[in-house]
Amino acid sequence: xASTDSKIQEFVDREYEHGFxxxxxxxxxxxxxxxxxxxxxxxxxGEPQWLLDWRLxxxxxxxxxxxxxxxxxxxxxxxxxxxxxxxSPKSKKDGPxxxxxxxxxxxxxxxxxxxxxxxREALAGVAVDAVFDSVSVATTxxxxxxxxxxxxxxxxxxxxxxxxxxxxxxxxxxxTTDNYxxxxxxxxxxxxxxxxxxxxxxxxxxxxxxxxxxAANTGQFERTxxxxxxxxxxxxxEGCTAPMRDxxxxxxxxxxxxxxxxxxxxxxxxxxxxxxxxxxxxxxxNFVTKRGNCKGRNSHISWTQVETGSAITWKYPSCxxxxxxxxxxFYSVALTNNYQQADTGTKMIHLGKNTRSTIISKGISAxxxxxxYRGQVKIQKGADNARNFSQCDSLLMGDxxxxxxxxxxxxxxxxxxxxxxxxxxxxxxxQLFYCRQRGISEEDAISMIVNGFCKEVLRELPMxxxxxxxxxxxxxxxxxxx
Amino acid sequence: xxxxxxxxxxxxxxxxxxxxxLEIAAGEVHAVMGPNGSGKSTLSNVLAGKxxxxxxKGRVLFQGEDLLALEPEERARSGVFLAFQYPVEIPGVxxxxxxxxxxxxxxxxxxxxxxxxxxxxxxCREKMKVVDMPEDLMNRSINEGFxxxxxxRNEILQMLLLEPKLCILDETDxxxxxxxxxxxxxxxxxxxxxxRSMLIITHYQRLLDYxxxxxxxxxxxxxxxxxxxxxxxxxxxxRGYGWLEEAAENSGSAx
Ligand SMILES: Nc1ncnc2c1ncn2[C@@H]1O[C@H](COP(=O)(O)OP(=O)(O)OP(=O)(O)O)[C@@H](O)[C@H]1O
Ligand SMILES: [Mg+2]
Numbered sequence: 001x002a003s004t005d006s007k008i009q010e011f012v013d014r015e016y017e018h019g020f021x022x023x024x025x026x027x028x029x030x031x032x033x034x035x036x037x038x039x040x041x042x043x044x045x046g047e048p049q050w051l052l053d054w055r056l057x058x059x060x061x062x063x064x065x066x067x068x069x070x071x072x073x074x075x076x077x078x079x080x081x082x083x084x085x086x087x088s089p090k091s092k093k094d095g096p097x098x099x100x101x102x103x104x105x106x107x108x109x110x111x112x113x114x115x116x117x118x119x120r121e122a123l124a125g126v127a128v129d130a131v132f133d134s135v136s137v138a139t140t141x142x143x144x145x146x147x148x149x150x151x152x153x154x155x156x157x158x159x160x161x162x163x164x165x166x167x168x169x170x171x172x173x174x175x176t177t178d179n180y181x182x183x184x185x186x187x188x189x190x191x192x193x194x195x196x197x198x199x200x201x202x203x204x205x206x207x208x209x210x211x212x213x214x215a216a217n218t219g220q221f222e223r224t225x226x227x228x229x230x231x232x233x234x235x236x237x238e239g240c241t242a243p244m245r246d247x248x249x250x251x252x253x254x255x256x257x258x259x260x261x262x263x264x265x266x267x268x269x270x271x272x273x274x275x276x277x278x279x280x281x282x283x284x285x286n287f288v289t290k291r292g293n294c295k296g297r298n299s300h301i302s303w304t305q306v307e308t309g310s311a312i313t314w315k316y317p318s319c320x321x322x323x324x325x326x327x328x329x330f331y332s333v334a335l336t337n338n339y340q341q342a343d344t345g346t347k348m349i350h351l352g353k354n355t356r357s358t359i360i361s362k363g364i365s366a367x368x369x370x371x372x373y374r375g376q377v378k379i380q381k382g383a384d385n386a387r388n389f390s391q392c393d394s395l396l397m398g399d400x401x402x403x404x405x406x407x408x409x410x411x412x413x414x415x416x417x418x419x420x421x422x423x424x425x426x427x428x429x430x431q432l433f434y435c436r437q438r439g440i441s442e443e444d445a446i447s448m449i450v451n452g453f454c455k456e457v458l459r460e461l462p463m464x465x466x467x468x469x470x471x472x473x474x475x476x477x478x479x480x481x482x
Numbered sequence: 483x484x485x486x487x488x489x490x491x492x493x494x495x496x497x498x499x500x501x502x503x504l505e506i507a508a509g510e511v512h513a514v515m516g517p518n519g520s521g522k523s524t525l526s527n528v529l530a531g532k533x534x535x536x537x538x539k540g541r542v543l544f545q546g547e548d549l550l551a552l553e554p555e556e557r558a559r560s561g562v563f564l565a566f567q568y569p570v571e572i573p574g575v576x577x578x579x580x581x582x583x584x585x586x587x588x589x590x591x592x593x594x595x596x597x598x599x600x601x602x603x604x605x606c607r608e609k610m611k612v613v614d615m616p617e618d619l620m621n622r623s624i625n626e627g628f629x630x631x632x633x634x635r636n637e638i639l640q641m642l643l644l645e646p647k648l649c650i651l652d653e654t655d656x657x658x659x660x661x662x663x664x665x666x667x668x669x670x671x672x673x674x675x676x677x678r679s680m681l682i683i684t685h686y687q688r689l690l691d692y693x694x695x696x697x698x699x700x701x702x703x704x705x706x707x708x709x710x711x712x713x714x715x716x717x718x719x720x721r722g723y724g725w726l727e728e729a730a731e732n733s734g735s736a737x
Contacts, residue, residue, distance in 0.1 A: 430570045433532050434624075436554040437564050438580070438640060439587035448583070452574025452623065 028087040033080055035059060038187050041086050045156050048163060058176035058186030065180045071343035072372040072404060073312050075285060083250060085188045085221070145203070151196040152207055155223050158194035165196055169227055173256040173293045173320070181252040181287040181314075185221045189254070192223035197232035197263075206462050208237040222253040228263035230296065235266040237465055251310075252287045261296030261323065266304070268461050270469050273309035280339025280368075283311025290317035291347075294326035294355075302329040303346065304460040306469040311340055316374065318347035321355035321383075328357040331457040335473065336369030336401070345375035345406075350383040350416075359390040362454050365401035376408040379416040387417045394424040395453050397446075425453075447473070483508045483545060483679040484529075484648055490539035491528045498524045500704040501540065506648075509676040513690055513715060514683045516701035517723050522683045523567055525701070526650045529681075530564040531557050544648065559591035561647030565637035565654050567683075572624040577636070580624050581606065585643050609642040613669045630657035638669040649673065650681045655689040667692030687719040700726055 029040060038059045042052040067078070145152050151162060159166050176186040197203050228234055251273070257265050267290075276283025286309075292301035303317035313336075319328025330346035348357035363371040371394065379386045394403030405422050427449055435445035450473055451458070458466055484506045491499040498521050506512050516522055528535050529542065531554035542549040549557060572580070585605075586596040597605065606620070613635045625633050634654050641649055651670065655663055670680070670693050682693060690698075690712065698714040699706045700723070707726055708714065718726075 425573075428570065429533060431572050433530075433554060434566065434570045434572070435580075435584075437530050437532075437558050437566075438584035438644070439555055439558040439591065440580075440583055441555050441587070444583070444587075448575050448580070449572060452572060452576075455574045 028084050031082050031084045033083070033085055033188070037085050041188055041190065044086065045159075047159060050167060051159060054171070054176070055187050055189075058183050059188075061177050062180065062183035062187055065177075065183055067180050071314050071374070072370065072406075073314060073341040073343050075312050075341075078250060078285070080184075086190055145205075148201050148204070149198040150201060150203055151194065153194055155189070155192040155194050155225070158225075162194070162196070165227065166194070166225070169225055169256065169258055170223075171256075173258060173291050174254050174289050179289060182254050182289040185223065185252045185254045185289070189221045189223040192225075192253070194224075195226040195234060195236060197228045197234045199229045200231040201229075202232070203234040206235050206237050208239065220249070220251040220253070222251075224253070224255040225258075226256070226265055226267070227258045228260065228265050228299075230260045231262045232260070233264045235462060236268070237462060238267070238269045239272070239465070250285045250287070253289070255288070255290040255317075257290075257292030257301055259292065259294050259296060259299035259301050259323075259326075262298045263296060264300040264302075265292060266302045266462075267292070267317070268465055269303075269305040269307070270461075270465055271305065271307045271309050271313075274311075275309050275340050276311040276338065278338050278367075280311070283340070284309065285312045286310040286315065287312075288315040290315065291320065292318070292328070293320045294323050294328060294352075296326070297323045297352075298325045299323045300327040300329075302331070302460065304329075304331040304457065305333070305344075306454075306457070306461070306473070307332070307334040307342060307344060308473065310342075313340075313342040313344050315342075315344045316346055318349070319357065320349045320351065321357065321386075322351045323355075324352040325354045326352055327355070329460075330357075330359045330361070330375075331460045332360070333362045333364070333454045333457045333469070333473070334371055334373075335364040335366070336371045337366040337397075339368050341370045343372040343374055345373045347376040348378070348388060350377075350379045350386040350388070353382070353384045353386075355383055355386050357386075357388045359388070359392070360456050361390075361392045362457055363392070363394045363403050364397070364450060364453070365394065365403050366397035367401060369401045370404075371402065372404040372406060374406045374408075376410070377418065378408075378410045379413050379418075381412045383413050383416070385415050385417075386413065388419065390418075390420045392420075392422045393453065394422075395450065396424065396426045483510075484549075484681070485543040486529075486540070487542070488540035489525075489528070489537065489542060491524065491535055491537045493524060493535050495536075497538070498704050499528065502701075502704070502706055504699065504706065506679045506681060508679055510696045511674065511680040511682065511693060513695040513698045513712075514681060514701055515685065515698065515715060515718055520701045521704040522701055523652055524704075526564055526652045526681070526683060529557075529650060530554060530562060555587070558644075558646075559588050563641050563644055563646035563649050565634075565641055565649070565651045567652040567656070569625050569628075569633045569637055571626040571628075573626050575624050576620075577622055577624050578606075578620040581620075581640060581643060584640065588644050606639075606643065609639055612642060612672055613638050614665045615639055631659065631662045634658060634666060635662070635669075638666050642669055642673065645673070647677065648679050648681070650683070652683045653685065654682075655684055655686060663689065664692065687715050690715050702726065 029037065035056065038055050042055055174182050176183050195207060226234065226236055257267060259265050273284035273286060274282065294301050301319050305317065307313055317330060321328050328348050332344065334342045334344050336342045345361060346359055357377065359375055361373045363373055365371040373392045375390060377388045377390065390407065392405045396403060403424055407420060409418060411418065427446065431449055432442060432445050435448065436442055454473065458469055461469055486502050486504040489499055489502040502525065514522055528537060537550055544562065582602045585602065589596055615635050619632060625636060628636060637654060654666060658666060667689065682695065695712050698710050698712060700708040702723065
């Protein structure tokens with residue numbers, strides 16, 4: 001039995017593979033946050049007055065707010081005055097026009113992460129908008145997408161080129177006052193991505209962004225906005241890895257999705273930020289606000305996430321089902337090991353008639369990891385015939401970790417149909433022995449069982465992401481794709 | 483093929499096997515019978531290398547080599563197969579995928595090429611016919627929601643696919659209806675051959691009507707108290723185990 005436990009431990013203890021620091025001269029401001037910093041960021045980015053005003057309003061609101069404490073996570077108090085709020089890789093004045101102009105060291109960093117831009121471009125036809133620290137450095141396929149009327153660019157660029165769209169939708173799903181971290185992000189966000197898919201257009205490729213945190217003590221405040229107009233379709237992939245650092249780094253991103261009539265947005269995340277070491281030292285604090293508005297009739301938003309990194313994860317990708325017949329989905333795998341803590345889940349707010357939501361959450365806890373599913377399903381008065389299905393499963397590896405399920409259900413319309421299932425299981429000695437008795441190594445057996453546990457979520461991921469997720473979970477992907 | 487010498491073993495610190503001697507030559511089929519709790523499953527688990535058991539004395543040679551020194555997966559790859567008394571369910575892991583991974587792990591060990599999905603499917607279909615296994619069981623998770631009989635068939639199917647050298651069947655007949663019993667026995671007999679040995683644990687003579695053993699052993703309180711030919715099983719069927727105990731006591735006081 002001892003050998004089994006130690007094997008599980010070994011599996012769990014695998015060193016973070018992406019821990020290296022890229023040496024790029026950063027252009028940063030001094031740590032600290034006050035109104036002048038907000039103005040500095042806005043000026044640095046050459047923003048219009050309305051955006052500066054928006055940031056300042058958010059900043060003042062943030063100053064009056066308190067950091068939330070309801071999540072089941074523990075961490076030392078964050079000193080917001082010790083954080084640097086802007087840093088960009090030193091670049092040529094106009095930024096790179098093609099990959100050839102991108103800092104070779106940066107490209108090498110991606111290479112090490114297994115994200116060869118060029119190969120991806122050629123092989124998978126994926127347009128990659130790479131965010132390094134706070135500024136977009138490479139955007140590909142833009143022209144091709146532009147022919148279809150699709151806009152896929154950095155947030156800063158969108159502010160310049162498409163101010164009317166940004167002004168219309170920015171903060172329309174996640175208002176500046178939504179929560180502490182969203183307010184902070186609104187005040188100091190550095191960059192991010194913007195996507196607009198026009199009426200009736202089906203985006204012909206997966207859109208993908210890789211985030212990477214680098215410079216020491218740099219908060220990351222990304223802002224992503226995706227708008228799918230009537231009948232449009234887009235699948236967006238977000239992948240994150242970060243180099244190893246000792247000090248905790250704060251990440252507070254905001255993602256807003258808007259789906260009009262008959263539109264569909266599929267948003268997939270593989271989050272692999274530095275989780276801290278075996279003793280819980282270091283790691284990313286990930287406080288993210290992600291929300292989609294199914295604004296139009298028959299609109300459809302799916303969130304799929306595989307969360308394996310970060311020391312602290314605080315994240316609830318949600319759907320507001322405003323349009324009649326709209327559909328919201330949340331598929332999640334959250335893995336915590338060593339001293340990682342995750343408090344993650346979703347909110348499904350049913351406003352329109354005949355709205356449907358599905359929640360599939362798989363929590364895997366190992367080591368001393370703590371994993372909480374927190375989900376809210378709210379059926380509003382006018383939401384006739386709303387339906388929700390929730391399934392929350394927890395898998396424990398070893399006996400020092402924890403799994404918690406905290407569902408909130410509020411039903412204000414008697415026609416609602418709600419289903420909730422929850423299970424907790426342990427990787428059993430007997431299961432492992434069964435596999436080994438059939439010649440399968442213990443490590444492969446663990447992978448197989450973990451992967452089997454996550455299957456319903458993994459199969460929601462686009463192919464190339466599923467492969468990455470499989471690597472992250474250390475599993476050989478088991479026929480769930482294809 | 484298999485040589486067990488003075489095997490003593492404990493489970494989680496409790497001594498259960500108290501000196502087992504048993505030798506099975508290549509091509510032989512041995513049956514092990516004995517009352518509940520006598521240590522039959524313990525013996526098979528120790529042979530297969532289940533964690534949690536400790537061998538405190540004695541040794542086991544498999545094909546002349548120290549079996550106990552090997553990890554469970556190494557034992558499996560070198561040809562030790564255990565059909566479990568209670569096969570576990572593994573949700574989310576496809577039976578088909580699992581069997582293929584298993585077959586290929588064993589093939590790789592033998593220096594054979596791995597089977598691809600198509601080849602595997604073909605081989606698998608053939609063997610499924612032998613145990614009369616419906617195709618849809620292959621597409622379900624391992625043993626999940628399988629009936630008792632289906633689980634046992636699945637064990638025999640795996641045995642047919644892996645073609646082990648030593649087959650240990652732990653009460654594979656329990657819970658089977660008469661037809662299923664015949665099917666399972668047919669599967670086992672299909673594997674019988676001069677290069678293969680079998681250790682069949684059972685409570686019932688009826689299985690031995692189909693799979694006729696060369697030797698029958700009776701296990702009681704962690705010891706083999708009697709060994710005989712196939713007629714011993716018939717005798718046990720009519721007389722139970724009590725007379726053996728008395729016989730053992732008598733011989734004990736006499737000696
Ligand atoms: N982990 C353990 N800790 C303590 N005792 C154990 C453990 N495992 C088995 N035993 C005991 O060892 C004895 C033998 O068990 P075993 O399962 O080998 O019996 P068996 O002959 O297979 O019985 P059955 O015919 O009911 O299947 C039983 O008394 C059982 O309770
Ligand atoms: Mg038994």
